[in-house]
Structures are given as structure tokens and as C-alpha cells.
Amino acid sequence: MIGYLFPGQGTVRVGMGGWLRRDPAGARVFAAADDVHADLDGGLAELCARGPLERLISTDVAQPVVTACNLAALEVLRSRGHVPDIVAGHSVGELSALCAAGVLDVEATLRLVAVRSRLMAALPDVGGMTAVLGLTEQRVAELAAEASAPGEPAVVGLVNGPDNIVVSGALPALQRVADLAVDARKVVSLKVGGAFHSPLMAGAVDDWAAAVRATPMRPPAVPVVPNVTAEPTTDLAEITDALIAQLTGRVRWAETVLRLTDVDTCVEVGDSKVLTGLHRGVGGRCLTMADPTAVRRLRAESVA
Structure with a gap:
């Protein structure tokens, strides 16, 4: 197969x-x-x-x-x-x-x-994406929800592996995710043209x-x-x-x-x-x- x-x-x-x-x-x-x-x-x-x-x-x-x-x-x-x-x-x-x-x-x-x-x-300029490594999908989703604000959403956009999660959203919200993810192994801002797979x-x-x-x-x-x-x-x-x-x-x-x-x-x-x-x-x-x-x-x- x-x-x-x-x-x-x-x-x-x-x-x-x-x-x-x-x-x-x-x-x-x-x-x-x-x-x-x-x-x-x-x-x-x-x-x-x-x-x-x-x-x-x-x-x-x-x-x-x-x-x-x-x-x-x-x-x-x-x-x-x-x-x-x-x-x-x-x-x-x-x-x-x-x-x-x-x-x-x-x-x-x-x-x-x-x-x-x-x-x-x-x-229009609609944000970006950030990879969060070393945390579960549930944990990253919680961080994204906490980092979101009116007009500045952040969501889990891609789940590439059990601890390889990409957050997609407004740039200020992504920065808040990075600040909150103190228990992550690594947080990396991705070079992409927008907040793909997000609202x-x-x-x-x-x-x-x-x-x-x-x-x-x-x-x-x-x-x-x-x-x-x-x-x-x-x-x-x-x-x-x-x-x-x-x-x-x-x-x-x-x-x-x-x-x-x-x-x-x-x-x-x-x-x-x-x-x-x-x-x-x-x-x-x-x-x-x-x-x-x-x-x-x-x-x-x-x-x-």
C-alpha cells in the first residue's frame, strides 16, 4: 500500500x-x-x-x-x-x-x-504565524485563547506533530503567545505572508x-x-x-x-x-x- x-x-x-x-x-x-x-x-x-x-x-x-x-x-x-x-x-x-x-x-x-x-x-496585512515547539496542541490552544483580544485573534492554525504547533493570527496576539509560552522548548516566528488557516x-x-x-x-x-x-x-x-x-x-x-x-x-x-x-x-x-x-x-x- x-x-x-x-x-x-x-x-x-x-x-x-x-x-x-x-x-x-x-x-x-x-x-x-x-x-x-x-x-x-x-x-x-x-x-x-x-x-x-x-x-x-x-x-x-x-x-x-x-x-x-x-x-x-x-x-x-x-x-x-x-x-x-x-x-x-x-x-x-x-x-x-x-x-x-x-x-x-x-x-x-x-x-x-x-x-x-x-x-x-x-x-490586507493580516498578521502572521508562529511555531511553538515542545507543547501540546491543547496547551498551545489555551495560550492562543489567552493571547487573543478583540480584533486581534490567535488560533492554532497547523498541528504538524504532537508538540509541533503553529499559531496563526494578528501580530500583537502572536507576540503575546510568545511571551506566554515560557514552558515551550522553542518559539519561532515564521516567514509567511499572512495568518493562514485562521479567521x-x-x-x-x-x-x-x-x-x-x-x-x-x-x-x-x-x-x-x-x-x-x-x-x-x-x-x-x-x-x-x-x-x-x-x-x-x-x-x-x-x-x-x-x-x-x-x-x-x-x-x-x-x-x-x-x-x-x-x-x-x-x-x-x-x-x-x-x-x-x-x-x-x-x-x-x-x-x-
Whole structure:
């Protein structure tokens, strides 16, 4: 049994997607992404290759470049005859997972991500995100509630592991969380463009919902584990609702990983090792397409 995991926008770096751009199957995805994002100065593939990093990490670029790498890796796997038995994606990576499950085709995925990234980037300055390490989800949620104030919310936005929690919200509230988290192992302010997966994304929800519901979708060929439920499903209506809710909802990645403990091998499908590290942290078996040998190793495991 094989699971595909797709990373999100926090995995960008200069040079990403290098070997995937050189593979014929991957190159076709980058060409399609360049067409969809023809408004990007220098082209999407060129931004992946050369940066600058300051441009890559901006929301309107980070989400498209990560998705291009994810889908390029997916097409490389498809060209070698590999198919998943279950899929999940971290934040914007969920759209790549839907492509892997057959809900969306490559072009529709690229176009939906373009809409998502533009809507989120167009919001006013709406805060940021802070990682709190060494505390439980419940404890961090309590700190976020204590730090919140009228017009300055803070919520748990992502649960990446049992003690790897990301708080999303207004900057003053995030500072209060940092001040209150005296028992944390580490508190790190993340370099992101906004308070993703929080109520501060509400201004983009209506247009995002309209874009999602206007996009043709097919029932998934394999189960999908949405971020906001962390429960495998093949119900297209549930998947659609979860994709909309995800914009302001919590990414329950730690629970998602637990749903995949019976999977023989997971593959991080993209140019990232972040999800591989999180998966191995709970004893799971995971390969990463950031390593070009992953395709060969997956084939060897499939034959064995």
C-alpha cells in the first residue's frame, strides 16, 4: 500500500524542482505552469531555478511554485506506472493530492492554486504565524485563547506533530503567545505572508468557494485525507466542503499521519523533505522525491 503526501508553501527554496524540470514528464508540467502563470516576471520555472528567495516566499509565488514541483513529481511517478492507494496534502498541497486522486486534472489544479494564491495575497496585512515547539496542541490552544483580544485573534492554525504547533493570527496576539509560552522548548516566528488557516483569511472565503464550486471535479479514485477532518474519504461533496473550509480551518497533519500508519510506504511527492521528516518522526516509512533515486527505490519496493 502506497500513500502520496504533498508539501505546502513553507518548503520553497531557490533551485527547487531542478531534476524534475529535466525529466520529460516533469518538464511538461512546468511548461503548463508557465502558461497559467504567464504574468509572473521571468516565468515560474525560472523563479524556481534562480529566485530571488524574497520573491519565491511571497504568497502569490510560493503556492504556484510548490504546486508545480508537486505536480511535476506526480507526473514523473505516473510516467513510471506508479499509482497511490491513499493521498493527503499539507495546506495548499491538498490541491495536488486531489489531482493525484483524479478529482482534478493538472491544468485545473494549477488554475485553482493561481486563484487561491492571488486571493490570499490580495488580503490586507493580516498578521502572521508562529511555531511553538515542545507543547501540546491543547496547551498551545489555551495560550492562543489567552493571547487573543478583540480584533486581534490567535488560533492554532497547523498541528504538524504532537508538540509541533503553529499559531496563526494578528501580530500583537502572536507576540503575546510568545511571551506566554515560557514552558515551550522553542518559539519561532515564521516567514509567511499572512495568518493562514485562521479567521483572518475570511475575506477570501466567498471568492474561493465560488472558484472551487465552479471547477469541474470527479469522484476520487482513491481515498483523500482532508486537512480539516483528517479522516479518509471518497465523498466528493465532503472533499469539496473541506477544501473550502481549509482556508480558515486547522491543518490537522499530526492526525493525518496517524491515519497513514498502516501504509507500507509513503512518498513525499514534490521537492521537499519536510513531510518526510514529520512522518519518520512517528515511525512511518517515507521516501522523498527531493531525492531522484526515490523513483527507483519505490519500484524496487513495489516489486519486492
